[in-house]
Amino acid sequence: MEPITLSSAESLGRQIAETLQATKNIRPLVHNLTNMVVMHITANALLAFGASPIMAHEKAEMDDMLNLASALVLNIGTLDLNTIPAMRMAGSLAKKRGIPTVLDPVGAGASKLRTETSLTLLEEASPAVLRGNASEIMALSGADAKTKGVDSLHDSKDAITSAMLLAERWNCTVSVSGKDDIITDGCRIARISGGSPLMASISGMGCTSTALTAACVAGARHAGFDAFTGAAAAMAAMAEAGSNAAQKANGPGTFFTHFMDELYALSPEKAALRLAELSLANKTDIQ
Numbered sequence: 001m002e003p004i005t006l007s008s009a010e011s012l013g014r015q016i017a018e019t020l021q022a023t024k025n026i027r028p029l030v031h032n033l034t035n036m037v038v039m040h041i042t043a044n045a046l047l048a049f050g051a052s053p054i055m056a057h058e059k060a061e062m063d064d065m066l067n068l069a070s071a072l073v074l075n076i077g078t079l080d081l082n083t084i085p086a087m088r089m090a091g092s093l094a095k096k097r098g099i100p101t102v103l104d105p106v107g108a109g110a111s112k113l114r115t116e117t118s119l120t121l122l123e124e125a126s127p128a129v130l131r132g133n134a135s136e137i138m139a140l141s142g143a144d145a146k147t148k149g150v151d152s153l154h155d156s157k158d159a160i161t162s163a164m165l166l167a168e169r170w171n172c173t174v175s176v177s178g179k180d181d182i183i184t185d186g187c188r189i190a191r192i193s194g195g196s197p198l199m200a201s202i203s204g205m206g207c208t209s210t211a212l213t214a215a216c217v218a219g220a221r222h223a224g225f226d227a228f229t230g231a232a233a234a235m236a237a238m239a240e241a242g243s244n245a246a247q248k249a250n251g252p253g254t255f256f257t258h259f260m261d262e263l264y265a266l267s268p269e270k271a272a273l274r275l276a277e278l279s280l281a282n283k284t285d286i287q
Contacts, residue, residue, distance in 0.1 A: 109139025
């Protein structure tokens with residue numbers, strides 16, 4: 001990978017800060033077709049972050065709800081044969097209306113249904129961002145990936161080539177969560193550092209990243225930036241809030257409370273400092 005000049009990295013940092021502030025200013029409404037296990041968590045995280053959540057899965061009201069939405073989340077965490085048609089409908093409607101979609105392929109690679117559904121949604125919804133853990137991203141690229149249920153057994157850096165390939169193939173930004181978060185649009189690669197190991201002890205932290213990504217993509221669009229910037233801003237917010245919460249927590253229970261407080265009190269400028277690296281992608285890595 002070729003290094004990007006310091007001025008370019010500083011520019012992205014400023015864009016991340018502006019995106020986070022814009023997201024708070026416009027309070028985007030994020031329509032979530034999401035994981036039933038974490039719906040309460042992600043709704044409250046969006047509220048603390050300054051966005052507005054709506055959790056509507058019924059096809060009969062999909063058209064009306066998307067008329068109100070600034071962004072759409074498709075999260076297949078609690079996938080079933082009833083939610084798949086609703087997600088396909090929502091994704092297609094959002095695509096037609098130019099509403100940015102964020103797809104979270106929870107457990108892709110763990111079952112044929114999850115992998116095939118994720119690929120169908122990539123094709124039909126054309127999401128602005130594909131956000132998952134390393135195992136999920138690797139599985140969708142066709143790489144040999146190992147999972148433990150819906151949890152990754154790979155580090156985010158293991159998925160860089162897969163993320164670049166998917167970004168190129170589906171013309172989207174790919175955001176990979178891990179010890180360090182990796183975001184790429186196939187041309188640029190950003191690395192976000194921070195967070196806490198305690199985040200892995202809370203159900204729904206990945207799903208929260210996805211919800212915040214949708215909010216930040218809407219915020220980035222309002223500020224005149226692209227989905228790559230929005231995805232980087234969301235992960236920077238997660239990293240900053242997680243790091244700060246861990247300093248005050250005694251364990252997973254208190255961590256979660258402090259994490260919500262830190263999202264609420266987030267400093268866009270301090271969060272932007274979580275951008276640890278920005279590089280140009282080496283195209284030979286994906287050939």
